[in-house]
Amino acid sequence: MAQITSLFTTPIYRASLGEHEPAIDTRELDVSCQTIAEDDEAGQVWCDENDFPGYTSYASLTDLPWRFPIFADLVKSLDAHVAAFARDLHFDLGDRELKLEDIWINILPPGGIHTAHIHPHSVISGTTYVALPEGTSSIKFEDPRLAMMMAAPPRTADAPEHLRQFIYPNPKVGEVLLWESWLRHEVPMNMTDEDRVSVSFNYAWG
Template identity: 70%
Template sequence: MSQTESLFVTRLYRAPLSDVTPAVDPAELDASCYAIAEDDEAGQQWCEDNDYPGYTSYASLTDLPWRFPIFKDLVDALDKHVAAFAEDLQFDLGEGKLVLEDLWINILPEGGTHSSHIHPHSVISGTSYVAMPEGASALKLEDPRLAMMMAAPTRIKAARRELQPFIYVKPEIGEVLLWESWLRHEVPMNMSEENRISVSFNYKWVE
């Protein structure tokens, strides 16, 4: 009798930030993101020089948890979510642990996109969502096997979710999504007239 099983599963963690303490107020986080963006002249210049739509603190600020208490609370909450995800992934961390490597703000205006990419040298990456207006783009995740499929035919439109080459995840405000850092992902064009705001981050393994 034939048998088919799924191998090499790609995991995606999704949860409200409020599932753990401390509580993180989305409204306060939203206001803090705008305040930082307004004052961050180096970040604004980097975005202009690199034709980056909107604003990101990725290339300019490395100490957000020190600057704003709300970001310290965010990291404290993320630490717990990442620990839960690492347990689900059954990582053998030995005497080491996963620690925050970097954390940055993304403010994506109407028409803005973030092209497909991975996060090299990290273990777990993710995003917490601050503002997701109607029409804002979902997160697009790519099947990591796609480059090796070569001559394979396309999937039917009604293919089971685990067989689809791309998965679109529409997060809610106050949610956190986590994935392993090798998973290629992108943010398609923001079709909303309002800004799509998120805080992204990487965790590394420290032995």
């Protein structure tokens, strides 16, 4: 009898931040994100000059855990989540650890999008969700083999998730998603009337 084996999986880690201490109050985190966005003139200028929708601290601030204690607590929680994911991935890290490389705020306004991209100099990337208006856009993951499917027919509408070319998890406030940094992803247009707020991060090896 014929057998079909699924090879070369693309794992996505999804969990509540609260699975690892310290506890994070997402309302306090939201207030901190909004306060930083209002005060970060350099970040606002960068967003304007680069036609970036809404606000990101990616190009302006590198010290969020120093500025607000809640970000220091968040990093402690994320460290534990990333370590758990690395074990599930069976990474052989030797005598080096996966360490936080950068962490930044994203405030996506109505009509805003984050176009498809990867994080090429990192090992694990992720996002934790701070404010998600009802009906706002999910994150969109792309099958990494897509560029090589030149002659492949489309999948049926009822194809199982592991065979689809695009996956749209619907995260909840207080959840964290992790993935390997080479995985292409994007955030479709925010079709609501409120801001979508998240905190993203990269972990590097050594």
